[in-house]
Amino acid sequence: MIKKKVKVESLGTSGKVTFEKDEGSRSQKNMVVLKELTKRYKQLLALDNVSIEIKEGEIFGYIGPNGAGKTTTIKIMVDLIKKTSGETFIDGYPMPEQKEEVHKLIGYLPQQVAFQQWRTVDQALTTFGKLSGVNPQEIERSIVELLDLLKLSDVRYKKIVELSGGMIQKLGFVQALLHKPKLLILDEPLSGLDPESRYQVKQILKDMSKQGTTVFFSSHILSDVQDIATKIGILNWGHIVTIGTMEELKEELIKENKVEIVLSKNSGKWTKLRSQSGIKKIKEIAPDKLLVHFESKDKSGEIIHQLIEGLLSNDCHIRSIIPVVPNLDEVYQQYLNGGGNT
């Protein structure tokens, strides 16, 4: 598992704890620090020593199967449920001790977003804006801008009860952004949205991240996580299986290099190369396609060079050589099946 150490630097008069990276040259602040978070529901251990660190401006994709503990983690972070043990810090503020401070800087979208049915969209957003401490002019400006962005302007004065499920999900997203939070905590934000809306939401999240907003989101849609997350955490049965960037996760999994070779001429003599040193396995996966497994990822460049020479000398002409890189679905499956380092 990829871990980064933090040290407690100071405890100011505000009770805010400052975290600093032990290693690395960039002095990026930790926005979220979860340390050995554990949650027990009677006999069920929902979270077991979960530790996560997310830096300011990062988009953290939290994935795992149903019942893994993603929503439990999120609800502990926003103080909707109490942890059994462990520590939670948001922007240096300990939770739940300084929840009022934390609640000022977070935007939250629950998995099941619901509003009081008698409210209109405008009433709901205005109330949430005011409760978050935003001034009326700013609320008005944000409502117009965000409803327009998510194509909800037409329903501004409609009652919530008249909205579709997808609209309510988007409205939930709007209320989370209304006060320009420093940290967005989103539980399955893209589920229930049509492809266009999913694209819009992902673009908004990317733009916000560029402006310094930190995003912590859970999702089942792995392609969406791969699209926007700068860091990914995989949770299974309450345990963090791995955390890292997409590249780091792949790197950990790739214990053997694989390449796919497309041939323009296949003489069939490539079978002679099976005994070549450094090649673990070579097989034909299509009439013009070979899949080559190398013994290790070290020296793969040198082995490929020998492989090319070997193929040409055996009357096999090469059209292309493509390294086989796992996508997030494959990475996810391999980690859940115990393929990755834990």
Next chain:
Amino acid sequence: MSFSLLFKDELKGFYKSKVMIFLWAGLPLLTVLLHLLTPDTGEDIPFTMLSALLVSSIGGTLASAMLAVSIIHEKTVHVYDLFLIRPIKRWNLIISKFLAVYVCITIASILALILGIIIDYFVSGVTSEVILHGALESIVVSLSMMAIASAAGIVIGVISPSVLVGVILVIYGGNQISIIPMIPSIANMPNSVVFTIILGATITGVLLSIAIILFNKKQF
């Protein structure tokens, strides 16, 4: 700031609700019907008192049920999640709801009781001083009963896992406890109005405190 905002919001939500519309029109109408159906209430029980009993019993039960069902529903569908992650105190949510319903039900009850006073005045022809004293006692008893019923509705809403359980508890619990403020009047105690107010305020305060403690501990 957040409390007054939530209170105004809840007031807006409740006063236009179907149940409240029934109460606004229904309670005064019920008073008139009661008079027409039982024109002679005897000398000992003024009509105002009888209508106060009916109004507080029905109004209290409805307020209690309305609050309990509203809280249970909002808990179940996770409406509170979006409020609780904002910088507000948890108690603001339930107390603003209590006050909003209590204000609505108080206005509806007072309208009904004023009708009772008018009927009493024209029918019995007793002096206005006697009627006003009786009316004051009736209003105090009625409002105390409804305050307790409403507070009980809040507690039931917070603790009940389902609407069905909530409604059963309202009928068998909230409704029974709300008759306590009638004891000083029934027992003909001196200063019964003062005792009724003390009893009503104390029980309401205790119930709301219990509700706040439980709501603060609640995990969503």
